[in-house]
Amino acid sequence: MKNFIATILSTIMMFSGCGANDVQTPTDIPPEEPTQAVADINEVKAEELLSAMTLEEKICQMMFVTPESITGVGEVIQAGEATRAALAKYPVGGIIYFSKNIKSREQVISMINATQSYSKIPLFIGVDEEGGRVARVASNPNMGTTKIKPMRQVYTSDEAYKIGQTLGSELSALKFNLDFAPVADVVLSDKNSEIGDRGFNGGTWAVGELVSAVVKGLEENKVCSVLKHFPGHGSTTVDSHTGYSASYRTIEELRECEFMPFKKGIEAGSDFVMVSHMTLVNVVKDKLPSSLSYEIVTGYLKGELGFEGIAITDALNMGAIAKNYANSTAAVYAIKAGIDMLLMPPGVEEAKQAILTAVTSGEITEERINESVKKILKIKIEKGIIE
Numbered sequence: 001m002k003n004f005i006a007t008i009l010s011t012i013m014m015f016s017g018c019g020a021n022d023v024q025t026p027t028d029i030p031p032e033e034p035t036q037a038v039a040d041i042n043e044v045k046a047e048e049l050l051s052a053m054t055l056e057e058k059i060c061q062m063m064f065v066t067p068e069s070i071t072g073v074g075e076v077i078q079a080g081e082a083t084r085a086a087l088a089k090y091p092v093g094g095i096i097y098f099s100k101n102i103k104s105r106e107q108v109i110s111m112i113n114a115t116q117s118y119s120k121i122p123l124f125i126g127v128d129e130e131g132g133r134v135a136r137v138a139s140n141p142n143m144g145t146t147k148i149k150p151m152r153q154v155y156t157s158d159e160a161y162k163i164g165q166t167l168g169s170e171l172s173a174l175k176f177n178l179d180f181a182p183v184a185d186v187v188l189s190d191k192n193s194e195i196g197d198r199g200f201n202g203g204t205w206a207v208g209e210l211v212s213a214v215v216k217g218l219e220e221n222k223v224c225s226v227l228k229h230f231p232g233h234g235s236t237t238v239d240s241h242t243g244y245s246a247s248y249r250t251i252e253e254l255r256e257c258e259f260m261p262f263k264k265g266i267e268a269g270s271d272f273v274m275v276s277h278m279t280l281v282n283v284v285k286d287k288l289p290s291s292l293s294y295e296i297v298t299g300y301l302k303g304e305l306g307f308e309g310i311a312i313t314d315a316l317n318m319g320a321i322a323k324n325y326a327n328s329t330a331a332v333y334a335i336k337a338g339i340d341m342l343l344m345p346p347g348v349e350e351a352k353q354a355i356l357t358a359v360t361s362g363e364i365t366e367e368r369i370n371e372s373v374k375k376i377l378k379i380k381i382e383k384g385i386i387e
Helices: 002-014 036-051 055-061 067-071 081-089 105-118 157-173 204-219 251-256 259-267 294-304 327-337 348-361 366-382
Strands: 063-065 094-097 124-127 129-131 224-230 272-275 310-313
Touching: 036 366, 055 063, 055 348, 055 366, 063 067, 063 348, 067 081, 081 105, 105 124, 124 224, 129 157, 157 204, 204 224, 204 259, 224 259, 251 259, 259 272, 259 294, 272 294, 294 310, 294 327, 310 366, 327 348, 327 366, 348 366
Parallel strands: 063 094, 094 124, 224 272, 272 310
Antiparallel strands: none
């Protein structure tokens, strides 16, 4: 009888679209909140670190890059003098590793430990480990980690929470402190290839509960979670990796549907929200991609949803940006929009210089830079990355 009921509930969620009455079994585990005294100490520590940084160091702290982009090495699988020199020149805030960088457990741990030892300010060390087809670590059998099924096949909050716990504990053991997961998009179009089975099944309420559960599992293991891809990529039919991607959803529709899983993930304690390059043509006046739009980043994500964590772009080398904007232009637009970290700008030096020029000319204030960097430092302190 129990199996029969579970099957019925799964079927209901599968076909429920954006309905508000999806059936779920929530796991109500509130995120750990620091005491006020600890929060105050963290604030002071972040301020002290910030005050000792140069403008160029602060700008670099707002970048999350591949090791290849700063070392010039074709395929980084270890951290030596090239990494040491690169981090001295570009003291970035985060490093993202891909499958090509991941060969064995010992190699990954050694590479990450050495990389951290060379960085003046400890780094966010991230990886795309969603489960399913996006699994940079688990796709390598040498890593000995759990191969997790696509999120489309996950139906209960208990299972989602266990997945978050598994990802968090296994990535933490490998010295990663950030996972670019979970996907919080509600898939609305069967022509959506960018998300597809990467997204949870069901309507807005069901997706929100599952997203929230994964976030809790990750965060409890001191691994930063990243909600993606705000404001919701589920209605698009063009993959933004290849070119311009548009959604024709209205703001009313977004509020009723796509925004809700992000809201639930934020409430669960997610540290990051990734902003997509999709353009909301019926919402933004300037028709800019979401990652470059002040209306989306500052107006809706930080304003309406009240997100106080780190807003990070999707990869800036993706076609939707790279085919339509110069690297320097995209970097400046993103910071002006309210973005806190730039993910994979095609040219780190060019992006840094563009932002530096914008600050010295008054186009961007140093206070705006400080706002983001203080947030980055504070989360690193809270997660124990900076001790």
